[in-house]
Amino acid sequence: MSRSTGRRLGRAGIRDVAAAAGVSITTVSDALNGKGRLPDATRSHVREVAERLGYRPSAAARTLRTGKSGLLGLTVTTYGDEPFTFTEFAYFAEMARAATSAALARGYALVILPATSRHDVWSNVALDGTVVIDPADGDPVVTELVRHGIPVVSDGRPGGALPVTGWVDNDHEAAVLGLLDHLADAGARRIGLLTGNTTDTYTRLSTTAYLSWCERVGQDPVYESYPAHDPCAGAVAADRLLARPDRPDAVYGLFDPNGTDLLAAARRYGLRVPEDLLLVCCSESTVYATTEPPITTLSLKPRRIGTAVVQILIDAIEGLDDDRPIEQVIPTDLIVRTSSQRRSARTAINPPRGPAGA
Amino acid sequence: MSRSTGRRLGRAGIRDVAAAAGVSITTVSDALNGKGRLPDATRSHVREVAERLGYRPSAAARTLRTGKSGLLGLTVTTYGDEPFTFTEFAYFAEMARAATSAALARGYALVILPATSRHDVWSNVALDGTVVIDPADGDPVVTELVRHGIPVVSDGRPGGALPVTGWVDNDHEAAVLGLLDHLADAGARRIGLLTGNTTDTYTRLSTTAYLSWCERVGQDPVYESYPAHDPCAGAVAADRLLARPDRPDAVYGLFDPNGTDLLAAARRYGLRVPEDLLLVCCSESTVYATTEPPITTLSLKPRRIGTAVVQILIDAIEGLDDDRPIEQVIPTDLIVRTSSQRRSARTAINPPRGPAGA
DNA sequence: TCACCATGCAGAAACGTACCTTTTAAGAAG
DNA sequence: CTTCTTAAAAGGTACGTTTCTGCATGGTGA
Numbered sequence: 001m002s003r004s005t006g007r008r009l010g011r012a013g014i015r016d017v018a019a020a021a022g023v024s025i026t027t028v029s030d031a032l033n034g035k036g037r038l039p040d041a042t043r044s045h046v047r048e049v050a051e052r053l054g055y056r057p058s059a060a061a062r063t064l065r066t067g068k069s070g071l072l073g074l075t076v077t078t079y080g081d082e083p084f085t086f087t088e089f090a091y092f093a094e095m096a097r098a099a100t101s102a103a104l105a106r107g108y109a110l111v112i113l114p115a116t117s118r119h120d121v122w123s124n125v126a127l128d129g130t131v132v133i134d135p136a137d138g139d140p141v142v143t144e145l146v147r148h149g150i151p152v153v154s155d156g157r158p159g160g161a162l163p164v165t166g167w168v169d170n171d172h173e174a175a176v177l178g179l180l181d182h183l184a185d186a187g188a189r190r191i192g193l194l195t196g197n198t199t200d201t202y203t204r205l206s207t208t209a210y211l212s213w214c215e216r217v218g219q220d221p222v223y224e225s226y227p228a229h230d231p232c233a234g235a236v237a238a239d240r241l242l243a244r245p246d247r248p249d250a251v252y253g254l255f256d257p258n259g260t261d262l263l264a265a266a267r268r269y270g271l272r273v274p275e276d277l278l279l280v281c282c283s284e285s286t287v288y289a290t291t292e293p294p295i296t297t298l299s300l301k302p303r304r305i306g307t308a309v310v311q312i313l314i315d316a317i318e319g320l321d322d323d324r325p326i327e328q329v330i331p332t333d334l335i336v337r338t339s340s341q342r343r344s345a346r347t348a349i350n351p352p353r354g355p356a357g358a
Numbered sequence: 359m360s361r362s363t364g365r366r367l368g369r370a371g372i373r374d375v376a377a378a379a380g381v382s383i384t385t386v387s388d389a390l391n392g393k394g395r396l397p398d399a400t401r402s403h404v405r406e407v408a409e410r411l412g413y414r415p416s417a418a419a420r421t422l423r424t425g426k427s428g429l430l431g432l433t434v435t436t437y438g439d440e441p442f443t444f445t446e447f448a449y450f451a452e453m454a455r456a457a458t459s460a461a462l463a464r465g466y467a468l469v470i471l472p473a474t475s476r477h478d479v480w481s482n483v484a485l486d487g488t489v490v491i492d493p494a495d496g497d498p499v500v501t502e503l504v505r506h507g508i509p510v511v512s513d514g515r516p517g518g519a520l521p522v523t524g525w526v527d528n529d530h531e532a533a534v535l536g537l538l539d540h541l542a543d544a545g546a547r548r549i550g551l552l553t554g555n556t557t558d559t560y561t562r563l564s565t566t567a568y569l570s571w572c573e574r575v576g577q578d579p580v581y582e583s584y585p586a587h588d589p590c591a592g593a594v595a596a597d598r599l600l601a602r603p604d605r606p607d608a609v610y611g612l613f614d615p616n617g618t619d620l621l622a623a624a625r626r627y628g629l630r631v632p633e634d635l636l637l638v639c640c641s642e643s644t645v646y647a648t649t650e651p652p653i654t655t656l657s658l659k660p661r662r663i664g665t666a667v668v669q670i671l672i673d674a675i676e677g678l679d680d681d682r683p684i685e686q687v688i689p690t691d692l693i694v695r696t697s698s699q700r701r702s703a704r705t706a707i708n709p710p711r712g713p714a715g716a
Numbered sequence: 717t718c719a720c721c722a723t724g725c726a727g728a729a730a731c732g733t734a735c736c737t738t739t740t741a742a743g744a745a746g
Numbered sequence: 747c748t749t750c751t752t753a754a755a756a757g758g759t760a761c762g763t764t765t766c767t768g769c770a771t772g773g774t775g776a
Contacts, residue, residue: 011506013732024756029734036735037753056506059484060421061732064761069418070482071469093451100470109483111429112458112468124428125467126417148369148414231644257644264648286589286615287645290622371762382726387764394765395723419762422731718776726769732761739756746749 012053021049032057063126072103072313073130074110075141090256090284091302092133095155098306099131106314115141129313131155134200135162151316153309156201166312166326170300172202175332176209176252179280179298182334183250187342188278190219192241192248194258196228203228206254206282222248228255238265242277250278250340259288259295279339294337304330370411379407390415421484430461430671431488432468433499448614448642449660450491453513456664457489464672473499487671489513492558493520509674511667514559524670524684528658530560533690534567534610537638537656540692541608545700546636548577550599550606552616554586561586564612564640580606586613596623600635608636608698617646617653637697652695662688 018028023046030036031046063069074096100110111125115132122141129151135142137160145152151165158164183191193210196203207223214221222244226237238261241251251262259281263273271277273293280296281288288295308328316326376383381404388394389404421427432454458468469483473490480499487509493500495518503510509523516522541549551568554561565581572579580602584595596619599609609620617639621631629635631651638654639646646653666686674684 014734015732025733026735026757027755030755033734036755039754042754054505056481058422058732059482060418060427061761062482062734063418063484064416064422064731064763065733065735067761070479090451096470100472104472104479107479107482109479110470112454112470114458114462121428121462121465121467123414124417124420124465126421147412235648260645260648264650267650285645287618287643290593290618292622292625292650372764373762383763384727384765385725388725391764394725397724400724416762419731420764422733423762423764425731720774720776722773723771724769725771727767729764729766731763734759734761736759737757739754741754742752744749744751746747 011058012055014055014057017046017050017053017055020053021046068317069126069128070108071111071125071127072108072310073113073125073127074099075113075115075130075132075135091300094284095133095302095306098303099310100306102307102310103314106310108310108314115139129153129165129317131309131313132164134202135164136160136199138162151313153313153316155305155309159201165316166328168305168308168312168328168330169201170305170332171329172205173209175298175300175334176206177213179252179334180210180213182336183252183278183280183340184217186250186274186278186340188248188250190222190246190248190250191278192244192251193221193223194234194238194241194251194253194255194262195223195225196254197225198228203254210252220246222246231257234258235261235264238262239268242266242269242271249276251280253279253281256281256283256285259283259285259297260291263291263295273339274342278342280334288337293339296337296340297335299333299335301330301333369416370413372413372415375404375408375411375413378411379404426675427484427486428466429469429483429485430466430668431471431483431485432457433471433473433488433490433493449658452642453491453660453664456661457668458664460665460668461672464668466668466672473497487511487523487675489667489671490522492560493522494518494557496520509671511671511674513663513667517559523674524686526663526666526670526686526688527559528663528690529687530563530690531567533656533658533692534564535571537610537692538568538571540694541610541636541638541698542575544608544632544636544698546606546608548580548604548606548608549636550609551579551581552592552596552599552609552611552613552620553581553583554612555583556586561612568610578604580604589615592616593619593622596620597626600624600627600629607634609638611637611639614639614641614643617641617643617655618649621649621653632697632700636700638692646695651697654695654698655693657691657693659688659691 014025014028018025021028023042027038027042028046028050031038031043032050076092103110108128111127113121115135127150130145132139132142132152132154134156135154135158139162142152142162142164146163154164154167155169157167157169180191193207195207210223211221224237224241226233234255234257238258241248242265253259253262259279262279262281266273266277273279280298282298282300284299284302288297308330312326312328372383372386376386379386381400385396385400386404386408389396389401390408434450461468466486469485471479473493485508488503490497490500490510490512492514493512493516497520500510500520500522504521512522512525513527515525515527538549551565553565568581569579580599582595582599584591592613592615596616599606600623611617611620617637620637620639624631624635631637638656640656640658642657642660646655666688670684670686
């Protein structure tokens with residue numbers, strides 16, 4: 001009845017465009033989507049009419065029809081008790097940014113979703129695939145998604161035989177070993193570790209790599225751990241580490257804020273960096289380039305990871321699986337600054353030197 | 359034909375649940391959505407069957423039918439030439455995090471979208487509403503959305519008579535004036551400003567507030583500006599500012615990294631903070647609590663802003679407009695630390711809390 | 717006994733699009 | 747003139763829900 005003439009109060013639909021252009025619905029659809037075989041005259045005419053009516057195709061209808069929504073989930077698992085720690089550290093922010101850019105470049109958009117969510121939120125959005133950051137072993141959400149045929153690519157090697165479509169990760173063991181060697185080369189005799197008591201893959205692999213390195217070189221492990229989600233706990237743990245009787249002469253901090261925390265702690269104990277204490281910290285933040293002294297950092301290259309994860313995911317969605325390897329290891333980057341460079345790597349470890357004049 | 363028996367290869371639909379449960383589609387829908395009038399026996403039976411079949415309602419179909427997708431856009435305008443500077447600073451990360459949490463708590467999810475995007479990405483996702491961070495005057499995307507009846511709430515007072523549904527912002531002028539007064543109280547005679555040459559509202563308002571303050575107290579303005587999207591330019595500009603013949607004895611940096619940049623520049627010129635130079639910086643980062651010395655920061659309270667923006671938006675979507683004011687001003691928070699406290703101002707405010715002896 | 721009503725459920729019409737199939741028109745080849 | 751080929755466009759169905767309307771049934775008050 002009121003079909004061909006006036007829309008009630010909603011947006012203009014494809015029918016209205018067809019009526020206004022004097023063609024059929026099929027023609028409009030084909031003209032707008034560049035399909036079918038239509039003369040350019042018809043095509044441009046339809047386009048013009050659609051533009052004039054302010055026609056915008058219904059994403060829901062298109063998704064229903066085609067089965068593709070153009071949406072990718074971005075899932076962040078929670079650390080500790082925090083309800084939702086998205087972008088808790090610079091790493092996540094950078095990674096999410098790169099993933100968003102990469103997705104957009106291929107016509108997809110990212111939907112931010114928490115790993116531990118009520119079922120309904122996940123059901124209410126049609127996802128073509130999902131990126132999972134650091135999934136827990138046997139994550140029920142991931143299992144469910146894969147069971148329903150939705151591709152899942154994880155940032156971080158999945159544990160517990162999680163059936164993901166692919167993953168991207170750093171070689172954390174190699175990174176830690178290389179970093180510890182670097183500190184030892186700079187003259188460190190006893191290297192300490194500031195780590196988290198969380199069970200995520202990154203923390204676990206890094207810590208075990210540290211322990212195995214210690215065993216290899218015959219050093220007693222010296223480490224303090226703390227709940228990574230508590231910002232204050234890091235400073236306290238840093239203090240604890242430097243207060244130990246077996247105080248280390250070099251420290252590696254696994255988390256982003258550890259660098260400034262350790263620097264502050266060193267100051268409180270009157271330890272000079274790098275003369276009395278070598279410092280390295282895993283961080284993506286640029287502040288460590290301008291601290292006093294600048295601190296050596298290990299970058300996990302979140303941008304490359306975010307990009308790679310999305311590429312693999314979209315390839316899987318579009319059936320181009322053979323393009324790229326399903327598993328990718330991104331090299332880390334040790335940015336060496338003053339805090340890990342002892343002036344004389346070979347001479348006495350603690351030469352009494354006054355501060356260089358201005 | 360092959361309708362009631364076997365789904366071809368896709369997911370189980372509501373029809374399959376109805377058939378398996380021996381009821382009608384209507385009954386399944388009502389049972390699962392808690393509508394209609396059904397005895398609890400039927401309801402639980404249907405739920406059980408649906409669970410057994412692994413039934414997940416199609417979000418696309420539901421959206422098409424109801425007109426509500428449960429998705430909110432989160433739009434970030436670009437700074438300078440950068441293609442997409444999401445979470446360039448800690449502010450965005452925190453704000454996005456809070457917005458995501460708030461949305462999730464009310465059953466919505468956020469879709470990250472760039473302000474300057476190809477049309478098709480915006481068309482491909484059904485949005486119930488959109489959050490826009492710091493929209494440009496007369497932003498075409500915003501105009502288009504509003505014209506299509508989609509609620510838009512902005513973070514930042516919209517300029518150019520942009521027809522948004524609502525907005526949330528700080529009182530930037532008041533914040534800057536209060537901060538400058540604080541520096542003057544601490545003994546500053548000539549306060550400099552490190553600012554950006556971008557045209558966004560925050561930069562503009564803050565800069566003009568600085569200029570009017572200078573005029574009021576009769577001080578010549580001393581400022582340097584730089585392209586805020588270039589990380590290196592900030593350090594250079596900080597250096598420039600302290601190299602001027604009319605060197606300020608206090609500086610306010612508008613952007614997050616300015617604090618460390620200014621601190622590094624001060625060190626290069628042999629200026630002690632706060633003795634020779636008072637420092638304040640607008641930042642959400644926690645690193646400034648542990649720098650040497652700790653730096654006073656102005657927090658814009660991104661979490662409160664993110665939460666408020668989402669609440670207003672969802673209220674508008676659900677027609678609860680009368681609940682909250684459509685425009686909200688969030689107070690800023692000046693976190694006073696050593697860098698802006700001159701000794702003579704009062705006695706020692708911060709007794710050095712060294713760790714109690716080992 | 718007869719309305720009458722509440723309860724429990726089923727039928728079927730949308731929602732707006734994409735695409736498969738069919739029709740029409742118009743030349744070209746026989 | 748017929749038949750074949752091809753371009754151009756129309757018809758109609760399906761995607762999977764929600765929801766309006768309506769049909770039974772059985773108990774209740776008059």
